[in-house]
Amino acid sequence: MSVRELVVLGTASQVPTRHRNHNGYLLRWDGEGILFDPGEGTQRQMLRAGAAAHDLNRICVTHFHGDHSLGLAGVIQRINLDKVPHRITAHYPRSGQRFFDRLRYATAYRETVSLTEAPVDADGTLATTEAYTLQARRLSHPVESFGYRLVEPDGRRMLPDRLAAHGIKGPDVSRIQREGSLNGVTLEAVSEVRRGQRFAFVMDTRLCEGVHALAEGCDLLVIESTFLDGDERLAEEYGHLTAGQAARVARDAGVRHLVLTHFSQRYTDPEEFERQARAAGFEGELTVASDLLRVALPKRR
Numbered sequence: 001m002s003v004r005e006l007v008v009l010g011t012a013s014q015v016p017t018r019h020r021n022h023n024g025y026l027l028r029w030d031g032e033g034i035l036f037d038p039g040e041g042t043q044r045q046m047l048r049a050g051a052a053a054h055d056l057n058r059i060c061v062t063h064f065h066g067d068h069s070l071g072l073a074g075v076i077q078r079i080n081l082d083k084v085p086h087r088i089t090a091h092y093p094r095s096g097q098r099f100f101d102r103l104r105y106a107t108a109y110r111e112t113v114s115l116t117e118a119p120v121d122a123d124g125t126l127a128t129t130e131a132y133t134l135q136a137r138r139l140s141h142p143v144e145s146f147g148y149r150l151v152e153p154d155g156r157r158m159l160p161d162r163l164a165a166h167g168i169k170g171p172d173v174s175r176i177q178r179e180g181s182l183n184g185v186t187l188e189a190v191s192e193v194r195r196g197q198r199f200a201f202v203m204d205t206r207l208c209e210g211v212h213a214l215a216e217g218c219d220l221l222v223i224e225s226t227f228l229d230g231d232e233r234l235a236e237e238y239g240h241l242t243a244g245q246a247a248r249v250a251r252d253a254g255v256r257h258l259v260l261t262h263f264s265q266r267y268t269d270p271e272e273f274e275r276q277a278r279a280a281g282f283e284g285e286l287t288v289a290s291d292l293l294r295v296a297l298p299k300r301r
């Protein structure tokens with residue numbers, strides 16, 4: 001059974017607190033691991049969460065503020081120390097190439113792994129695999145920031161009653177799936193579209209077109225809500241979202257499970273984020289993230 005889950009490594013914006021590490025999120029998607037925004041301390045948080053350097057296939061950085069990228073130095077050195085045998089690809093805003101270079105070569109170490117640099121400079125598709133298409137969309141923040149979105153291709157769900165009605169069974173089921181028709185019966189006649197799952201990672205940004213585009217129809221949306229609604233002016237000024245804004249985006253986009261994170265250290269009561277998200281009319285599953293939490297992708301509809 002393939003695993004699709006989010007492993008939350010850290011949830012603090014700007015500075016870590018006694019209870020929250022800097023950001024860090026590992027998405028397990030079938031056999032792959034995608035690490036988003038490794039802030040300071042990510043290497044150790046991975047250890048605590050039971051994730052190894054070998055689990056990583058991609059690293060996606062939204063922007064080069066420290067809470068989203070200071071962990072790159074440690075994680076990249078660990079990938080090399082552990083001599084990870086498979087290819088690892090890093091995506092990050094091309095405008096921050098000099099920051100990536102510095103973090104990648106922050107100190108001396110023996111480089112054993114060829115990390116592929118795949119910087120992002122425009123909206124669009126970054127990679128296509130059998131399991132997903134990875135897309136980027138520009139966000140709105142004082143430094144250039146891109147959000148990421150994974151879209152699984154649509155598949156087809158076989159309908160047992162239709163198969164039975166056409167007398168298709170046993171090995172013929174995989175044959176019609178493979179070949180598209182069998183003895184004049186089309187695949188469409190015995191199956192329906194099974195929509196691919198969608199995941200998005202939106203951080204750091206004020207409200208903009210990219211936020212809505214990334215969130216559209218997501219099964220699981222991880223989105224920053226740095227501020228509570230009372231501090232909406234600060235959010236706008238510093239290029240962030242409030243709990244209510246993030247929840248309204250999710251509501252309008254038909255998100256099934258909303259994960260709020262990247263909290264300012266000024267707040268002490270996480271439940272207030274939940275109350276404001278509900279007050280904003282979001283009715284799906286809601287998680288106010290805490291470190292080392294695991295969130296499964298919602299079951300297929």
Ligand SMILES: [Zn+2]
Nearest residue numbers: 013014067204
């Ligand atoms: Zn941040």
